[in-house]
Amino acid sequence: MVSEQRRCILTIHAHPDDEASKGAPTLAMYHDQGVRTVLVCCTGGEEGDLQNPALRAEGQPFHGLTPEQEKAKLAELRVSELAESARIIGFDDVIMLGYRDSGMVDTEPNSNPASFHLAPMDEAVGRLVEVIRRTKPQVIITYNDDQSGYPHPDHLKVHDISIPAFERAGDPTWYPEAGPPFQPSKLYYTMWTRGRLHAVHEALLRLRGSSPYDDEWLARPSSDDRITTRLDVSGYLWARSGALRAHATQVDPDEPFWFGLSDDELAEVYPYEDWVLASSHVRPLAEGEIEDDLFAGIDFPAVEGPVAALSAVETRNAVSS
Numbered sequence: 001m002v003s004e005q006r007r008c009i010l011t012i013h014a015h016p017d018d019e020a021s022k023g024a025p026t027l028a029m030y031h032d033q034g035v036r037t038v039l040v041c042c043t044g045g046e047e048g049d050l051q052n053p054a055l056r057a058e059g060q061p062f063h064g065l066t067p068e069q070e071k072a073k074l075a076e077l078r079v080s081e082l083a084e085s086a087r088i089i090g091f092d093d094v095i096m097l098g099y100r101d102s103g104m105v106d107t108e109p110n111s112n113p114a115s116f117h118l119a120p121m122d123e124a125v126g127r128l129v130e131v132i133r134r135t136k137p138q139v140i141i142t143y144n145d146d147q148s149g150y151p152h153p154d155h156l157k158v159h160d161i162s163i164p165a166f167e168r169a170g171d172p173t174w175y176p177e178a179g180p181p182f183q184p185s186k187l188y189y190t191m192w193t194r195g196r197l198h199a200v201h202e203a204l205l206r207l208r209g210s211s212p213y214d215d216e217w218l219a220r221p222s223s224d225d226r227i228t229t230r231l232d233v234s235g236y237l238w239a240r241s242g243a244l245r246a247h248a249t250q251v252d253p254d255e256p257f258w259f260g261l262s263d264d265e266l267a268e269v270y271p272y273e274d275w276v277l278a279s280s281h282v283r284p285l286a287e288g289e290i291e292d293d294l295f296a297g298i299d300f301p302a303v304e305g306p307v308a309a310l311s312a313v314e315t316r317n318a319v320s321s
């Protein structure tokens with residue numbers, strides 16, 4: 001069945017806004033090529049703070065609110081912000097895994113039994129397996145095994161449930177009630193590469209005279225030697241900036257960390273997104289090989305174009321057979 005063979009990417013994130021800051025141009029590019037794009041968001045981001053002080057000004061949604069009212073307003077707005085961000089990037093499906101934001105380590109929400117980081121492992125993996133079996137992605141994207149730079153409990157948990165879910169989805173002995181087994185072909189990790197950080201830092205110094213990256217940032221250990229996959233996303237950087245701006249409560253539009261360079265400037269400076277192929281059921285990469293396609297090596301008939309074109313192919317095959 002042609003519909004079974006349509007290319008699909010599923011990306012797993014912890015909070016609304018993570019899909020904007022990690023991999024948005026890549027997802028926009030594949031969506032544009034007719035690939036089905038699925039976002040799994042594990043929590044509602046209930047513990048986020050208002051990061052955009054301008055929204056407390058007169059006439060703005062947070063003007064004059066008590067801290068409790070602000071929190072309630074924030075939780076409500078994050079739902080619509082995620083929907084707008086997903087629309088901009090081009091996600092075909094947005095699936096909430098249904099857990100509560102755990103907040104940072106040693107904060108009170110950390111002990112809430114509904115929080116994601118306290119979810120029993122097999123139960124949380126099972127929810128993700130059900131989504132994988134239903135959406136049938138050949139490619140899954142999750143967070144890195146090394147998150148020492150930003151060890152948020154929810155981000156660590158995203159990684160921890162993704163690894164077993166990738167294998168258990170294809171194993172009929174796990175979660176028989178969650179649908180027929182489906183084995184995804186490749187599992188990737190997102191990266192914050194040192195190459196990109198330095199390129200952006202130097203461009204900001206050159207073009208703006210200052211950079212938000214201090215010595216601590218610049219001294220972070222590099223894991224760029226782990227890069228297996230490099231995509232030129234220069235035509236899709238609008239997905240990152242547009243989706244970040246959609247998260248108006250979380251992202252200050254004047255923050256140089258996010259918006260120091262325009263899309264065009266960034267395309268000149270560092271037009272790539274880099275990935276680590278963490279696990280694969282297709283041919284192994286040769287020593288030093290750098291892929292330029294997340295679907296490289298996956299063997300199924302290439303079906304290009306949007307859904308409408310798919311049905312045309314299907315109809316033609318039906319007529320000729």
Ligand SMILES: [Zn+2]
Pocket residue numbers: 014015018152155
């Ligand atoms: Zn997050």
